[in-house]
Amino acid sequence: MKIGELATAASTPIETIRYYESQGLLPKPERTAKLSVCMMRWR
Numbered sequence: 001m002k003i004g005e006l007a008t009a010a011s012t013p014i015e016t017i018r019y020y021e022s023q024g025l026l027p028k029p030e031r032t033a034k035l036s037v038c039m040m041r042w043r
Contacts, residue, residue: 003029 007014020026 001009003014003017006012007017010017017026021028
């Protein structure tokens with residue numbers, strides 16, 4: 001579940017959920033790494 005989905009389901013702002021995470025009231029979620037694609041030209 002994404003944080004936006006959780007916030008909607010709980011009727012709670014995302015910032016509040018992040019705060020609860022930072023205070024240890026909610027477990028830290030497993031976050032996926034963002035991929036960036038770099039295009040290179042070969043000469």
